[in-house]
Amino acid sequence: MLTGVIEFRIDRRSGVSTYMQIIQQAKQAMRLGLLHPGDRLPSAREVVEATAVNPNTVLKAYRELEREGLVEARRGLGTFVTKSLSSAATAGDDAPLRQELSGWMGRARRGGLVVEDVDALYSAVRDEHYPAEEQA
Amino acid sequence: MMWVSWRRQRAQLITLLGMLVVGAGVIALLRSTMIDAITSSQLARCVTQALQDCTAPDGAAKAFQEAWTTRLNIGQAVILGLPALIGVFIGAPLFARELEQGTHVLAFTQSVRRTRWMVSKLVVALVPSLIVLIGLQYLVSWWLSAAGTLGPRKNGSFTALNFGIEHVSPVGYALFAFALGAFLGVVSRRTLAAMTAGLGAFVVARFALSGLVDRLVPAQRLEVSPATNVNVYHDGSLVLETGYLDAAGQLVSKEKAGALLQACKSTSEGTPNSQEGFLACLPQSGLSKWYASFIPKSQAWQLHLVDLAIFGGLALLLLAGTAWVLRRQS
Amino acid sequence: MTAMTATAVGKRYRTRWAVRDCSFAVPEGKVVALVGPNGAGKSTLLRMAAGLVRPTTGELRTFGTPVDGRIHPDVSFLAQNRSLYRDLTVRELTRAVGAMNDRWSTDRVEEVLGLLAGVDHDAKVGTLSAGARTQVAIALALGRLPRLLLLDEPLSDLDPLARDETLRVIMTDVADHGTTVVMSSHLLSDLREVCDHILLIDDGRVQVDGDIEEVLAEHRVLVGPVADESAVAGTLISATRTERQSTLLLRKAEPTPAGWADTEPDLESLVMGYLRASRDRRSPARRR
Known part of the structure; x- marks a missing residue:
């Protein structure tokens, strides 16, 4: 039996609901190529054992992912990833865009920028290219 | 469920058992010491025979009674007081402590029925208490019979001390005291309040009901001429009522009888009357018969059974009340 | 199927109404946060649902059966004062509570206690910390294999580690058996992350009732x-x-x-x- 390949980290002080955190982390794992089609998401019980969240919330988040067509619940077996969100552009350490960003980040550090500076720059540029409506 | 009650009341039950063991040891020791004293003072025959009939050294009986009566009375008092102690220390805290500490909630939120919970607690507390009571009662009785007519038994079965510790009476009192304590415990929900109120109510009820039993057993009636010697006063009977009847068989009132008796004590000349003259005077002045209603010693067991019925019946009522309150308790 | 229904439930203590005219339904499988300030009537409501207190008005049902002075066999209740026999050891207490139940799983209790770090089986219950006593009480509540867990202030005396352990135990039960849970707290933050349904009570009345989202x-x-x-x-x-x-x-x-x-x-x-x-x-x- 294949066990879950990812683990959710629930941050209780983030202000983001558990439900949203699960959805976001699942999607991120798919984007980064950590989850491939056919992989099983951790069962509600496994998530609960690891994070002490409400299993109903986990199942609700999975239902939302299913509604978006990303996963599929198979009765008695679990919830499986059906779609890939990763592409050559995002998956793996050697993806070209990642390499470029990594190079930029290295220059920022050598230039004496601290984490807050980098985050501010990154979000400002991101918001220029991706207006608010698209992010929702 | 029984195991639960047994485990929770274990300390109490061990104390009870300890009381029985220590009591048995003390009584056995006292009894053998006492028998030695009887033998050494050559009083052995006075145990079964009346003091005036047995041959004993001068003053030996008196010396023995001075030495032992108090100890024997304490033994009797223990049996008389034990029901109250059972009520105060076992009956009253039984439910009051649970309600006070809120532990009844644990049992009330499991599938066991409240009545079954109550009954198991009652049985586990009551049965050992009664066993200890009956055990000690027999031990004291065994000790008292070794003293025989030298001891408190010479006063007959019906004195408060002798009657209250014999036969089934102590069991009746213990049932009542226990049920009273348990009932006050569920009503007050306070251990200390239930203990004090229980003790007070038990003592009051015991005194208030002590005369009742005599009236519930059919008494025997004796009618004799005033000159006859009667021995109801000496054979251990319980004399309930005495008085004089006139020639028609009607009761002569106490005051009138008193006046007539007084009148017969002197002759018409004013000199004190002789015994014969006095006895002859009585029928002539209208006191034809003397009567007594009494319960003979041989019927004492009936009195004990009635006693048990009264106190046991009250105990059942109180336990029913306890169950009713517990079923409604939140 | 609803796990618990209240219809115009009210409870008066002498002159004061602790709960009045409460009507709500708890659907099966929900994890309900019963919140409200101290003295709002949360405990009274839970005690009525557990059959410990009789409503003055209205009716409470658990799994369709009116609660009539008796807890439903599928319901377990954790009292606010935990009400445990303090002079027994944890092991003896488990046996005692087992003896008071028709349906009982000692294995389940031991499984739960095994997950809890701070509980020594052979310690007298009275010597345990308040938090450990709460955990023992929750383990015993789960021993009844309930379909509805009524927990009165389950987290109030737990340190962060014990709180996490305990929530994990309860939530695992929800994941495995679809257990309905009603947890009360006067601190919303205690329950925010684990509940999907809210029942807000104040002054004895229902103020908010529904799925949180x-x-x-x-x-x-x-x-x-x-x-x-x-x-x-x-x-x-x-x-x-x-x-x-x-x-x-x-x-x-x-x-x-x-x-x-x-x-x-x-x-x-x-x-x-x-x-x-x-x-x-x-x-x-x-x-x-």
Whole structure:
């Protein structure tokens, strides 16, 4: 039996609901190529054992992912990833865009920028290219 | 469920058992010491025979009674007081402590029925208490019979001390005291309040009901001429009522009888009357018969059974009340 | 199927109504946060559902059966004072509670106790810390294999580690068996992350009842100029006002008028809004 390949980290002080955190982390794992089609998401019980969240919330988040067509619940077996969100552009350490960003980040550090500076720059540029409506 | 009650009341039950063991040891020791004293003072025959009939050294009986009566009375008092102690220390805290500490909630939120919970607690507390009571009662009785007519038994079965510790009476009192304590415990929900109120109510009820039993057993009636010697006063009977009847068989009132008796004590000349003259005077002045209603010693067991019925019946009522309150308790 | 239904339930203690006219339904499988200030009637409500207190008015049902002075076999109750036999060891207590139940799993109790770090099986219950006693009480509640768990302030005396352990145990039971849970707390933050349904009680009355996400979606917080309040349409729950600015909590708000900022409330501010409104209704003099 294949066990879950990812683990959710629930941050209780983030202000983001558990439900949203699960959805976001699942999607991120798919984007980064950590989850491939056919992989099983951790069962509600496994998530609960690891994070002490409400299993109903986990199942609700999975239902939302299913509604978006990303996963599929198979009765008695679990919830499986059906779609890939990763592409050559995002998956793996050697993806070209990642390499470029990594190079930029290295220059920022050598230039004496601290984490807050980098985050501010990154979000400002991101918001220029991706207006608010698209992010929702 | 029984195991639960047994485990929770274990300390109490061990104390009870300890009381029985220590009591048995003390009584056995006292009894053998006492028998030695009887033998050494050559009083052995006075145990079964009346003091005036047995041959004993001068003053030996008196010396023995001075030495032992108090100890024997304490033994009797223990049996008389034990029901109250059972009520105060076992009956009253039984439910009051649970309600006070809120532990009844644990049992009330499991599938066991409240009545079954109550009954198991009652049985586990009551049965050992009664066993200890009956055990000690027999031990004291065994000790008292070794003293025989030298001891408190010479006063007959019906004195408060002798009657209250014999036969089934102590069991009746213990049932009542226990049920009273348990009932006050569920009503007050306070251990200390239930203990004090229980003790007070038990003592009051015991005194208030002590005369009742005599009236519930059919008494025997004796009618004799005033000159006859009667021995109801000496054979251990319980004399309930005495008085004089006139020639028609009607009761002569106490005051009138008193006046007539007084009148017969002197002759018409004013000199004190002789015994014969006095006895002859009585029928002539209208006191034809003397009567007594009494319960003979041989019927004492009936009195004990009635006693048990009264106190046991009250105990059942109180336990029913306890169950009713517990079923409604939140 | 509903796990628990209250129909116009009220409970009067002498002259004071602890709970009045409460009607709600808890659907099966929900994890319900029963929240409200101290003395709001949470404990009374749970004790009525457990058959310990009889309602003065109305009726409570668990799994369709009226609660009549007796706990439903599928319901387990954790009392606020934990009510355990303190002179027994944990092992003896487990046996004792098992003996008081028709359906019982000692294995389940031991499984749960095994997950809890701070509980020594051979220690007297009275010597355990308050937190460990709570954990033992929860393990015993699960030994009845309940379909509905009524927990009165389950987290109040737990340290963060024990709190996490305990929630994990309860939530695992929900994951494995679909158990319905009703947990009370006067601290919303205790329950926020683990509950999906809210039942807010104040002054003995139900103030909010529903799935948390739905309740939140139904409400809006509007911030705008005080002078322009008449432009806002919807059911006003509560408002806070400064000299120039109004912050309004609305239910079923109409489209936001121009000049007003509109956000979805978080659960904390929603609860605060309802509690403020309930206070104001009780003492209108203090209303500003």
